[in-house]
Amino acid sequence: MAKLDLSQKLAILSDAARYDASCASSGTTRRDSRDGKGLGSTEGSGICHAYAPDGRCISLLKILMTNFCIYDCAYCINRVSSNVQRARFSVDEVVQLTIEFYRRNYIEGLFLSSGIIQSPDKTMEDMLRIAKRLREVENFRGYIHLKTIPDAAPELIEQAGLYADRLSINVELPTDNSVKAFAPEKNPATIRKAMGDVKARKDVAGERSYTGKRGKRFVPAGQSTQMIVGADMSTDATILGQSTRLYSDYKLKRVYYSAFSPIPDAAAKLPMIKPPLVREHRLYQADWLLRFYGFAVDEITAARPDGNLDLEVDPKLAWALQNRAQFPVDVNRASKEMLLRIPGFGTRTVGRILSTRRHRRLRYDDLLRMGASLKKAQAFITAQDWSPGGLTDSEHLRARFAPPPEQLSLF
Amino acid sequence: MYTVPLPRIGTDVAWRDAAKRLIGAGVSPEDILWDFDNEMGELFATATTLPPLTRRIKAPQSFVQMADWVVWHKDPQRFARLYALLWRLRHQPGLMQDRADKDLAKLRHMEKGVHRCKHKMKAFVRFRDLRQGGERRSFAAWFEPTHHTVEPTAPFFARRFADMDWMIATPDVTAQFVDGNLSFHPGQPKPDLPEDAAEALWGTYFCNIFNPARLKVSAMTSEMPKKYWKNLPEAQHIQGLIAGAEAKVQQMRDNAPTLPPERAAKIKRQLRDD
Numbered sequence: 001m002a003k004l005d006l007s008q009k010l011a012i013l014s015d016a017a018r019y020d021a022s023c024a025s026s027g028t029t030r031r032d033s034r035d036g037k038g039l040g041s042t043e044g045s046g047i048c049h050a051y052a053p054d055g056r057c058i059s060l061l062k063i064l065m066t067n068f069c070i071y072d073c074a075y076c077i078n079r080v081s082s083n084v085q086r087a088r089f090s091v092d093e094v095v096q097l098t099i100e101f102y103r104r105n106y107i108e109g110l111f112l113s114s115g116i117i118q119s120p121d122k123t124m125e126d127m128l129r130i131a132k133r134l135r136e137v138e139n140f141r142g143y144i145h146l147k148t149i150p151d152a153a154p155e156l157i158e159q160a161g162l163y164a165d166r167l168s169i170n171v172e173l174p175t176d177n178s179v180k181a182f183a184p185e186k187n188p189a190t191i192r193k194a195m196g197d198v199k200a201r202k203d204v205a206g207e208r209s210y211t212g213k214r215g216k217r218f219v220p221a222g223q224s225t226q227m228i229v230g231a232d233m234s235t236d237a238t239i240l241g242q243s244t245r246l247y248s249d250y251k252l253k254r255v256y257y258s259a260f261s262p263i264p265d266a267a268a269k270l271p272m273i274k275p276p277l278v279r280e281h282r283l284y285q286a287d288w289l290l291r292f293y294g295f296a297v298d299e300i301t302a303a304r305p306d307g308n309l310d311l312e313v314d315p316k317l318a319w320a321l322q323n324r325a326q327f328p329v330d331v332n333r334a335s336k337e338m339l340l341r342i343p344g345f346g347t348r349t350v351g352r353i354l355s356t357r358r359h360r361r362l363r364y365d366d367l368l369r370m371g372a373s374l375k376k377a378q379a380f381i382t383a384q385d386w387s388p389g390g391l392t393d394s395e396h397l398r399a400r401f402a403p404p405p406e407q408l409s410l411f
Numbered sequence: 412m413y414t415v416p417l418p419r420i421g422t423d424v425a426w427r428d429a430a431k432r433l434i435g436a437g438v439s440p441e442d443i444l445w446d447f448d449n450e451m452g453e454l455f456a457t458a459t460t461l462p463p464l465t466r467r468i469k470a471p472q473s474f475v476q477m478a479d480w481v482v483w484h485k486d487p488q489r490f491a492r493l494y495a496l497l498w499r500l501r502h503q504p505g506l507m508q509d510r511a512d513k514d515l516a517k518l519r520h521m522e523k524g525v526h527r528c529k530h531k532m533k534a535f536v537r538f539r540d541l542r543q544g545g546e547r548r549s550f551a552a553w554f555e556p557t558h559h560t561v562e563p564t565a566p567f568f569a570r571r572f573a574d575m576d577w578m579i580a581t582p583d584v585t586a587q588f589v590d591g592n593l594s595f596h597p598g599q600p601k602p603d604l605p606e607d608a609a610e611a612l613w614g615t616y617f618c619n620i621f622n623p624a625r626l627k628v629s630a631m632t633s634e635m636p637k638k639y640w641k642n643l644p645e646a647q648h649i650q651g652l653i654a655g656a657e658a659k660v661q662q663m664r665d666n667a668p669t670l671p672p673e674r675a676a677k678i679k680r681q682l683r684d685d
Contacts, residue, residue, distance in 0.1 A: 010612060033572075036573045036574050051634045052621040053649055054625040056622075056625075101609070101612075104538045104539070104550065104609055105537060105538050369511050369516040370511060
């Protein structure tokens with residue numbers, strides 16, 4: 001096999017990394033290099049330096065250290081039984097790419113992941129060498145996200161947390177049975193234990209010792225995980241139930257949902273169909289409702305008997321359509337909790353309503369200026385000069401939002 | 412009648428100083444002409460002496476913060492709009508909380524525009540290596556901002572790229588950072604920057620991180636509008652990626668599942684035995 005040059009390796013190893021959904025670079029400590037002795041800064045909110053034609057943000061250099069892998073996970077392009085072309089970066093190559101891309105303002109930092117080579121410990125050690133070089137030799141102060149190998153020794157994961165802003169350990173699939181079926185070498189219990197270890201270690205880092213000194217910074221941007229949607233038969237109710245547990249048990253910053261995507265050289269036991277991307281979108285919307293809008297899982301998933309989210313309308317609207325008895329809501333009187341449940345009102349709009357309401361009564365046009373989507377909201381609210389009349393209980397209400405039925409293809 | 416000249420560099424400080432004096436002296440909005448960078452020309456080029464700073468009128472913090480953004484907007488009416496709101500605030504101290512007030516809503520909208528422009532500048536400036544040798548490396552970029560955002564955004568680049576020298580040239584204002592010192596200069600035409608081999612690697616990355624099975628062009632253009640493309644080296648690949656996406660996915664579908672490579676069985680056996 002001819003030796004691959006840097007560009008060929010980059011092509012193979014970024015191609016292999018594109019199925020990782022996260023590209024977040026936010027939520028870490030504020031750092032800069034004003035002292036002139038290092039490179040980089042992080043200022044709270046992340047920056048998307050480019051967008052690919054798939055609409056996804058490119059914030060980090062997202063690559064695999066190597067796509068050689070001894071595991072055989074059916075959904076993964078890099079599984080041992082796949083005929084995909086293999087490559088491996090040297091430590092120096094990853095470090096140079098990261099630094100040179102960063103200096104040209106292409107990226108916020110590095111998201112490094114890897115196939116398992118030789119053993120989980122060996123793989124983790126190699127990834128750590130890259131992170132260590134970046135932090136200690138190059139004095140890199142940008143963002144580093146390390147995908148952790150769950151089977152690696154706890155002390156290696158601990159070390160990773162000292163260099164990285166974020167660690168992630170993928171739960172891969174919504175249920176233990178699916179993991180066993182599709183990723184035979186992975187163990188759901190080990191994955192959960194690794195997430196638990198990271199959480200425990202981060203809790204310790206946040207505490208002050210008796211001298212009042214804080215522990216060493218440990219994954220300041222927290223940990224996240226990802227699960228593939230649509231490769232197994234799990235319902236949205238199962239998925240969201242799992243997410244809720246993950247958020248509360250391990251204090252995860254984010255659960256990413258990745259609609260299963262056809263991959264080159266796929267395993268025979270997987271569907272080769274284009275996933276309905278809208279399902280992934282609805283899951284993210286539901287995830288948001290759970291975390292920022294005060295909804296409970298069963299409220300969101302009760303709308304349909306099959307336990308899946310409505311693909312035609314967003315989950316908040318679906319809930320409102322099911323619970324019309326609670327509407328219309330008077331925007332001049334309703335509680336914050338109830339305002340948050342109105343379709344077309346975001347958290348910002350609600351904040352603006354509450355602040356303005358102290359001074360005067362709100363009219364329909366006021367709400368427009370505050371950024372509410374009244375196309376959605378108008379059937380569910382009353383304001384000073386607005387009443388929806390029979391609209392709230394109209395049987396055609398749903399049809400105003402749902403797309404018209406699709407015409408069947410003739411061929 | 413007061414004509415107030417405002418410089419292109421240092422607009423924020425000049426406007427704040429003038430507004431303080433004028434509001435303190437009770438000058439009403441109709442009696443002020445704001446002249447940004449001599450744009451009014453000779454006709455009104457009679458700068459009037461501003462009233463001395465005698466009486467201090469307290470403006471809410473939220474107004475001051477908003478004004479610090481809005482002064483960089485490209486709308487020629489920005490200074491007058493800000494002053495008009497400041498004038499109303501004297502008798503309506505709660506006005507800043509009224510998110511539905513038309514004048515305030517307009518200013519908040521402008522603030523958001525500047526905010527977005529600043530954010531896009533942080534994201535889309537692309538440096539090229541000038542390869543000048545010496546102890547510090549030096550880089551330069553050409554950028555075309557929508558609003559006058561070079562000055563408020565440059566400190567971000569100074570915090571981030573402090574160990575190198577850099578220049579961001581724009582038609583509006585040019586920022587320079589040399590040996591740790593940030594300075595601003597008049598805008599300029601697009602300079603000739605040397606080719607940079609890293610751009611080809613960046614293009615390779617851009618093409619390969621794209622997933623052809625998830626084509627969503629409108630989501631891309633809403634965040635990375637076409638007006639920025641001409642200065643983004645990766646944007647030259649976009650058309651080709653979109654055009655080839657469907658064929659790529661079809662190819663994945665058509666390829667029958669392959670047999671595992673020979674080494675797979677051996678590796679799996681080893682894993683089981685461990």
